[in-house]
């Protein structure tokens with residue numbers, strides 16, 4: 001459909017100022033994605049932006065059509081995805097403004113379709129086989145390296161690794177849930193990092209999460225808990241430098257045809273039963 005190469009799933013702050021953006025509406029066998037794709041070029045790389053929550057932030061985390069989002073990006077030609085997101089810090093040292101590039105995740109979502117391989121026929125009549133995708137390391141090592149180097153290049157020392165626990169939302173955690181997450185040794189808590197990561201892997205896409213801490217989660221601070229106003233304020237303060245790091249990371253990603261990371265081998269030996277777009 002298009003020749004995009006790199007996908008970015010994030011807020012409108014990441015693409016709205018780009019020149020020569022082409023908006024493309026995409027439909028998928030799983031329905032419509034959160035919004036149109038916004039195609040543009042950055043550092044000589046062709047990119048497709050997708051506002052995760054739709055324009056105006058209308059889609060809450062638990063109602064995002066993650067399958068449609070990832071399918072639409074792959075159909076547009078995307079093979080590597082960067083997923084910036086806002087998270088809560090689970091340790092006192094991960095305060096607001098911390099940038100963490102996780103290397104593990106824990107799924108505590110409840111109601112989200114998180115596989116393409118559920119045996120349900122697609123509209124074209126093809127039927128995906130049951131496939132069990134390798135997911136021990138959920139993030140692309142090459143993408144993580146690009147994100148970390150880009151943050152350091154901008155003088156923003158990132159946290160290299162850690163576990164993002166993804167909760168169903170849209171509410172924030174109770175104090176007990178937050179203390180439990182922290183006691184398990186997990187680093188940050190978010191609402192959108194899953195099933196984004198596994199659906200990318202199922203489509204053979206490289207996926208890298210870049211987690212901006214906007215608040216200390218309920219168990220890690222002593223105040224009244226997380227407020228949406230505070231999250232928006234800290235995100236607003238950091239969106240500029242996050243965008244710089246993100247764009248540097250786009251430029252630093254390996255050439256798509258040179259990829260030989262684990263993401264590209266997730267389905268070695270499997271018969272998927274369907275053609276990926």
Ligand SMILES: [Zn+2]
Nearest residue numbers: 140206261263
């Ligand atoms: Zn990869």
